[in-house]
Amino acid sequence: LERRLSPETVEAYERDTRQFLHFLTGHCGGPPGISEIADLRPADLRGFLAARRNAGGGARTLGRGLAGIRSLLRFLEKRGLANAAGAAALRAPRQPKSLPKPLTASDAKQVVAVEGQLAEEPWIAARNAAVLTLLYGSGLRISEALGLSGADLATETDTVLRITGKGGKTRLVPVLPVASRAVAEYRRLCP
Structure with missing residues (x-):
């Protein structure tokens, strides 16, 4: 709550902290207490990252894991229970420089076409087409598109x-006319 992290980030940090x-x-030969955590050195953190790497963790996973540990140590440091300097001194693994590959225009049209949907119910196909059209046409994140309510796009004339x-x-x-039509079709078919 203090840092306004998403629930997914909180869950990932919790999982990384547990690991x-x-x-x-x-590593310590028994369950760690606050004194073992307070005495952590960068070598201990590197050992954890090496163990995660050997278990198949990639650079992004290791970086997020280190961020979660740093967050925990900063939390403990604010309460006078640990020193976070060791974690702060450790550099995160180098991240690969890759970008997601967007769909081509023809692939995007095929994905949102009602005929291309394998759904038993027409309204499900219309829903999927509306969501995908909003994602592709308006640049929404999936969580943003799924969080829309009926009042958000009340009419086909809404352009923003x-x-x-x-x-x-x-x-x-922006809301493209094709997205407005897809939402209107979903509303028409929705039971």
């Missing part, structure tokens, strides 16, 4: 959506 404490149990996204930030996104 770190499990590692420390073996006010979206509250990551970090509680609000932005205006």
